[in-house]
Amino acid sequence: MLALTTMSSAQLRDAWRAMKVSPVPLISPSMLRLALGYELQAQALGGLSRVSQQRLAQLGSAKTVTQAARPGTRLIREWNGTAHIVTIGDDGAIRWNDREWRSLSEVAREITGTRWSGPAFFGLKKRLAA
């Protein structure tokens, strides 16, 4: 990180090539320094969470919007004539069939037998009006 501040433009580009497979972006050295700094920290500390990445992508495409399942919510979904009730505990845990699940998608898959987006299956994901 410290070395970044003293690197020349060429060195920065070499560092980028060494670290990423992508071509060097056509940007100023100072921005490349920022980008490299981000990549280094992301490698060490972990980058943007999957949830945030998905959220940004969703906001960018502006086609759908997904509500978060807030603690204390009860989600009801009818499937083949049976109503399935999923409770989101106050601690955020997903409970269904007297068991805790890691994600809504997992529950949706258990109910339908196929891969479904959990938020879509339980009506948390809505299509935005065109």
Next chain:
Amino acid sequence: MNRVRCAIYTRKSSEEGLEQAFNSLDAQREACAAYVLSQASEGWSALPEVYDDGGLSGGSLERPALQRLLADIAAGRVDIIVVYKVDRLTRSLLDFAKLVEVFDKAGVSFVSITQSFNTTTSMGRLTLNMLLSFAQFEREVTAERIRDKIAASKAKGMWMGGVPPLGYRPDGRTLEIVEPHANIVRDIYRRYLDLGNVRLVVDQLTAERIHTPVRRMANGRDFGGCAFSRGQIYAILKNPIYVGDIPHRDQRHKGLHKAIIGQDVWDATQTMLAGHVPGLRRAVNTASGSLLAGLIVDDAGEKLIAAHACKGKVRYRYYVSHSTHHGVSNSKALRIPAREIETATVEALAAAFDDPIALLARASIPLVSADVTRIFSAAGIAAAAIRCRDPEMLRALVAKVIVHPTMLQIELVTAAMAEHLSVATSAEADANLLLTCPTRLTRTGHRLRIVQNDGRAIAPAPPDASMVKLLVKAQRWWAQLQRGEITVQELAQADGVVKSYVTRVVRLAFLAPSIIDDVLAGRQPATLDAKRLAFTADLPTCWTEQLRHFAIDP
């Protein structure tokens, strides 16, 4: 010799005598034609078209023949307009100025055969203007005279014309009762006093097929014969003619005609109508009423006023220092967004009700162990109602909200609280109970926000749309740049923005993930907004430094 085409224009205001074989219009026309003939040596010849306006006032230009004449002038078919007197053309100075302008443009002059002047000279124009000033004066005086006469006649109780109200027919300068129609009117008054509702009266009349009687107007046309409308019934119930008066503007005079209904019926009807005026919408009913209006003060005891600003359909509510609102500048003045302080108050209150035993202990109300379950369920219901912002309940519970720089104090009415917990208050309990809620006021730009002590907004605000937009833009641009095929300059051009803007925004793709998480969840510090995000001079590379830069606790 040039042929001069003359158009003869005639006009008469009243229709009196127009039916005669040789009327005033013919007389005017004949005189004008004779004048044109006398000028035959000058090449004048009268056009065969007849421009006659019978029964039309000189006060307006909306006269068919005049409009026809103006069209012909515009088409270049006329050289001179011949009139009997100037006021045949118009009596209004303003209209005259307009006409002269049109004439000048078309190169048309006009001749008044009994008043000799020449509009091509300045003296002629002056004479004409004076003449028309008098014509207009005369017209206005006439109008005043007529208005005065109508007022004086009505003061004497005379009927001054128009469509007579149902139940009467005109009889000279007064009205005579038409008995079968008058019975309908009496019936309507009686039904209204019975039912007390105009809509029901209309329904009844329609069901019984009682329709408006067919009457004949002065011009021979018939009207009526259809169902009564609500407006008609209101008009009948409010018409003072039926009690023997003649209305004139906002006055009422004793009329010469006989009344159809008695004074007692009239009075009862008017009282009933006045009592049924729909009420005004109260602040309590509005969706975005200010919950704490009249209850909130600052730490110096100065009242904060519920105020709002509108932008389109959105209402931004605030509580503003009384002095500031009334134009006194004061450096300590407050202007707090209403939603935040209301949420803080509601949350503090609800939290107090979540722990009813502690609340009762603080109010020194003794607790009976048998009551505990009942109190807990009552407290749960009360807390839920508070969280739903039930305005009546909150206004009963809260005596005062005091805004301090570091905290919010809520004076809770002990009696109301005890009532909601269904316990009896004790003699030694204080009238009010003080709840405190640690908050502080932070300035964001010119806006004062109330924030929790860790610097995060109290109200779980929705994510800031402009900041989220910036982050999305940053991600999109960085994804494009990362392909290494496009320069910042080209990117800016393609998106129609300046290069420096792209540079500033793209940097936001390198923000620490925790900052992005906070912005997306709407829990960034109150001091962080889109402007601050996009205009930070030197964004640090290091994430911890970034957090420090935006005053976020790591």
